[in-house]
Amino acid sequence: MSSAIRIGLLRLADSAPLIIARNLGIFEKHGLDAELVVSPSWANIADGLVWNGLDAALIFPPLAIMTAMGHRGREINLGPGIPVSRGGNTIVLRGQYIPSCLDTDDITRHQNFEIWRTGLRRRPKLAVVHLYSTHFLILMDFLKRVRANPEQDVEIVIMPPDRMIDALADEEIDGFCAGPPWGTEADLRGLGSIIAGSADIHAGHLEKTLVTTQRWGQSSPVLLQDLQAAIGEASRFCMNPCNFPEIVRQLSNSTTNDGLALPPEATKQIMPDQNNSNAMQFNFSALDVDLSINWIIQAMQAQRWLTSINIKRLHALGWLTPASVA
Numbered sequence: 001m002s003s004a005i006r007i008g009l010l011r012l013a014d015s016a017p018l019i020i021a022r023n024l025g026i027f028e029k030h031g032l033d034a035e036l037v038v039s040p041s042w043a044n045i046a047d048g049l050v051w052n053g054l055d056a057a058l059i060f061p062p063l064a065i066m067t068a069m070g071h072r073g074r075e076i077n078l079g080p081g082i083p084v085s086r087g088g089n090t091i092v093l094r095g096q097y098i099p100s101c102l103d104t105d106d107i108t109r110h111q112n113f114e115i116w117r118t119g120l121r122r123r124p125k126l127a128v129v130h131l132y133s134t135h136f137l138i139l140m141d142f143l144k145r146v147r148a149n150p151e152q153d154v155e156i157v158i159m160p161p162d163r164m165i166d167a168l169a170d171e172e173i174d175g176f177c178a179g180p181p182w183g184t185e186a187d188l189r190g191l192g193s194i195i196a197g198s199a200d201i202h203a204g205h206l207e208k209t210l211v212t213t214q215r216w217g218q219s220s221p222v223l224l225q226d227l228q229a230a231i232g233e234a235s236r237f238c239m240n241p242c243n244f245p246e247i248v249r250q251l252s253n254s255t256t257n258d259g260l261a262l263p264p265e266a267t268k269q270i271m272p273d274q275n276n277s278n279a280m281q282f283n284f285s286a287l288d289v290d291l292s293i294n295w296i297i298q299a300m301q302a303q304r305w306l307t308s309i310n311i312k313r314l315h316a317l318g319w320l321t322p323a324s325v326a
Helices: 013-023 042-050 061-068 106-119 134-145 161-169 182-188 214-218 221-239 241-252 264-269 286-302 308-317
Strands: 003-009 032-038 056-059 082-086 090-094 125-128 155-158 175-178 192-197 206-212
Touching: 003 013, 003 042, 003 221, 013 032, 013 056, 013 082, 013 206, 013 221, 013 241, 032 221, 042 056, 042 061, 056 061, 061 134, 061 206, 061 286, 061 308, 082 221, 090 134, 090 182, 125 134, 134 175, 134 286, 161 175, 161 182, 175 182, 182 192, 182 264, 206 214, 206 221, 206 286, 214 221, 221 241, 241 264
Parallel strands: 003 032, 003 056, 125 155, 125 175
Antiparallel strands: 056 206, 082 206, 090 175, 090 192
16 A cells, blocks of 8 residues: 655756656655645745645755744744755856856956946846745855845845746846756856856755655654655666656656656756756765755854754754754
């Protein structure tokens, strides 16, 4: 008998292991009857976890942590879950042939960013997928490196990742930080330039983790083991270059045809192990996860999202390692 599980995800290429696990029968092989729920926004994902609409979700750690802390209406037990993807986020700015904002000295970085910013003749509007996201933290680090004030020099707005292309084309926003394949798609369309990404700011960071609610799996080690085995098998499939054409095909299928309606060429270009430093990855070691969580926790503390009480709670939920708190 299969165990039913409803998993929330967004239209992003690093959802590939879940799409592959469902479409190739890997979930079923491991005794799981998985329903993938494609949500319109990360807020919907968080609410689904809190208010029993979802049993699990593919989510970035900051939002999982803040959801566990009660920022969606009530506290919920969400541990670190199963690591699924690393890196893949990109920062895009409107325009082409933008001078380097990273591969130079501090003064030149600042000057180049100012040339771009003042050339817009308005305060730039930059989108991130959610406030409590790795994308926001990466964008904050980027702005710090170019010596830009995030409160005065730019305006930051929240927007679902699959809306950012149209928003950039319509001049609703002037740039964004989002997951794959949307930065590559903006670049291919000539709407903007990728000027930084995960590889430049926090190489190899944990991007998505599959968290489960206590009511579904945290009380049943066998269920979690089955889920971990299924995700592990699907991730290995996704890391094999021989499978990339099939993965791209499935991700670019319509949502009514078990896909995510992703742009095929952009998705092809961000497959693992391509000659692209910002390509998504699905391979992990325990050290990878520990170091990445440490950076994320410290960045969240710097934003004052977490209190000492929160830190104790995160220890209890298993998010923290001894080196996590500065």
